[in-house]
Amino acid sequence: MTRLTAKLLPQLPEGVRPAYDPAAQAAGILHLGLGAFHRAHQAFYTDAALARDGGDWRILAVSLRSTETVDALRAQDGLFTLVERGPHGDRAQVIGAVADALAAARDSQEVLAVFERPEIRIVTLTVTEKAYGFDRASMDIEPGHEAIAADLAAPQQPRGVIGLLVEGLRRRRAADLRPPAILCCDNLPENGPLLRAGVLGFARRVDVDLAEWIAQEVAFPASMVDRITPATTDETAKRAQALIGADDAAAVETEPFTQWVIEENFPQGRPSWEAGGAVFVADVAPFERMKLRMLNGAHSLIAYAGFLAGHAYVRDAMSDASLAVLVDRHIRAAAGTVGRLEGIDLDAYRADLLARFANPAIAHQTYQIAMDGTEKLPQRIFAPATDALTSGADLAPYAFAVAAWMCYATGRDAKGKNYDLRDPREDELRRAVLHAGNDASALVAALTALPSFFPVSLRDSPAFRHALETRLAVMLDRGMPEAIRREAA
């Protein structure tokens, strides 16, 4: 079958092909992290902006580790199919917003050279929480993080995210150009200020003048991103092929729902992302809190409890009636810590979440979401749990979610099968659980003692500890399905 390329576009039906001529639009954005999420989210919004208002805002998209998607996109003139999968059917759309793809692992100098192109006015990032190497407690970088340590030792040959940004900005300044705005699109709390602090922390260690320039000149808007996008599979390519009648090695599938709330702070302009439904606000933090605590918090609960109860996909976990009760309880509890939000009905948001999780067309693996728990739990579970502790709200939902993660951290399922935790602190976790064995209070003691992880207030709360230990004991002794049934009863 024919491959999706620019030449093929005129043959595609209206509504499927981009509603503009992609080649007529130049690039204005450098994006780091070319995963499925970027293609389903920022590329989708940029496509909508280009279709409505034009502008030279196409994307030079960089994959930091893999080369596969880069090669696929290059063979397709940057084009790919976005398959939206709802309960009532599929819809395909070819996205034309990606102008070119680059592989940092192959040539990071090529990526750095992009910073010297004046037309690049925005840098966006979706690189996952662990890639940055933040020390969140001190709002700085973690000098021991692998990529940070390597890049501090050779700042002009960076391989990590922060190192690339700092060296890119150094070159930008040396070329006497105004800097791009840097927009973090990862699921981190206050992601704009956090990225700014990390970049400044790194820059201060290598070049104090540069750090000063960054502090004065570079905008780091915050943003809340949302679209449930499972990892692509062979099925994705087959679906895309059936829908557009061409081969596409870079297709992605996602849900119909999408949301982007962005802090309005782009000194050199921006695409009209509102054409795709993006909302611009002065303060993103409350929206971030809502999404991280209600959606992502519930997702992590589903991931750990669901995985251990034998549910491979989120949709299966939602058809487990007792687990669905706990998910609903969790979202309600988290909503109670969010506060009032202008223009948002939290109860409707909760109902939407339950429907989105249950979407039968989305095969989102619990094991995928379970990844990187030590990077995710603090903002998703510990933060609302700490607020609940302060306000005297019910701690049970958080205790259950944390217990499920601890049970998962043992690395062994009910059948005695071992699995990889896929966590950046996997070795430390393994050592911690090894000594504790199957003893709930020993496990709680070991895992709450990990450095820079568990909030002291929760660890030292007898009420939280008791709630946690009793639940974990049931999970360890009786298995997750029974623990879920008892908790929901």
Ligand code: CS2
């Ligand atoms: C998920 C998120 O993998 C995970 O940790 O919770 O990727 C989630 O699907 C997105 O944040 C939805 O916007």
